[in-house]
Amino acid sequence: MKRKRVGVLISGRGSNMAALMQAARDPHYPAEIVHVVSNRADAPGLATAAAAGLSTAVISHRDFASREAFDTALNDHLQQQALDLIACAGFMRIMTPALIRPWAGRMINIHPSLLPLYKGLHTHERALADGAKTHGCSVHLVSEELDGGPVIAQAAVPVKPGDTAETLAARVLVEEHKLYPVALALLATGAFRPPGKPS
Ligand code: GAR
Numbered sequence: 001m002k003r004k005r006v007g008v009l010i011s012g013r014g015s016n017m018a019a020l021m022q023a024a025r026d027p028h029y030p031a032e033i034v035h036v037v038s039n040r041a042d043a044p045g046l047a048t049a050a051a052a053g054l055s056t057a058v059i060s061h062r063d064f065a066s067r068e069a070f071d072t073a074l075n076d077h078l079q080q081q082a083l084d085l086i087a088c089a090g091f092m093r094i095m096t097p098a099l100i101r102p103w104a105g106r107m108i109n110i111h112p113s114l115l116p117l118y119k120g121l122h123t124h125e126r127a128l129a130d131g132a133k134t135h136g137c138s139v140h141l142v143s144e145e146l147d148g149g150p151v152i153a154q155a156a157v158p159v160k161p162g163d164t165a166e167t168l169a170a171r172v173l174v175e176e177h178k179l180y181p182v183a184l185a186l187l188a189t190g191a192f193r194p195p196g197k198p199s
Contacts, residue, residue, distance in 0.1 A: 004031040004084040004188040009074075009091035010038045014045015015173065016089035016110055016180050021052055023181030030188040035081045037074065039093055061093065071099035078103075087184055088142065100144055105194040107142040108187060110180050112172050114154055115140060119147035124165040124172070135159050135168060137176045139183035141194055152192050153183040 006024075008017045017036060024033050036049040036056045049056050059077060064070035075098060078086065088109040100107065113123040115138040127135040136156040143149030155175035159168060186192035 001030060001189070003029070005034045005082060006031045006085045006087055006184065006188075007035045007037065007078055007081055007083040008033055008049075009086060009088045010036060010043055010045040011040050011092040012043050012045060012090050014043065014048050014089065016176055017045050017087075018048055019177035019180055020087060020089065020184060021049070021054070023185075029181070030185050031085065035083065037077065039070075039074075039091070045090075067094065067096050068098050071096045075099045075102050085184070085187060086142075087180070089180070094146060095142065097144055100142055103142070105141060106187075108139055108152065108183065109142050109147070109149075110137060110139050110176055110183075111147050112137050112169065112176065114138060114156060115147060115151055122165075124168045127159065128163060128165060128168065132159050135172060137172050137179055139180055141187075150195050152186055153179055155179045 008020060010017050021033050023029050024031055033054060036046065036054055038046050038058050039061045041058045041060060046056050057077060059074050061070045064073060084106065086103050086107040088107065113127065114136040118126050124135070134156050136154055138151050138154045140151045141149035155178065157171045157175055
């Protein structure tokens, strides 16, 4: 099977991007990471990607007057890269239909909670404040509802006595790095089919 060409969107550290890159070093992995775009020029993940020889681009949301204008430019750029799939990896932007619709069923995101719990920001703080016993991460298709698309895969971790948002985030992040390559492979091979898509 031909490997799927994947573009990764980041805003920061890029550790999930690095986990995908690591998985894709195996020639049998069903996807290859071919391009990385950040909306922030200072994202540390850009250097990680460049050091691995990947093509990178910065498209700053600050250069555009509206969310739609930024998303239109980003989509135009992504369309030029001959990509099959997009993986958002710590891409901290609320996306509009201008970006979401062209990639429907082909764009995924990793989110640090057991969706549908804790959509949005500060997930670890909110889980702790609720006294949650279990927390985790999810990979889902991006839909027009924020963090609301169909879930592809999830991983759970225990919340331990004395946890802070930082210790809990670190425990979840270990699982994110394992989960994201698995979920991307499920989509790339067709093992995961978006709901409503015939087999
Ligand atoms: C990850 O924990 C990811 O789940 C989260 O940001 C972090 C990015 O880390 N994403 C979101 O909160 C999306 N709303 P990374 O840049 O090291 O992959």
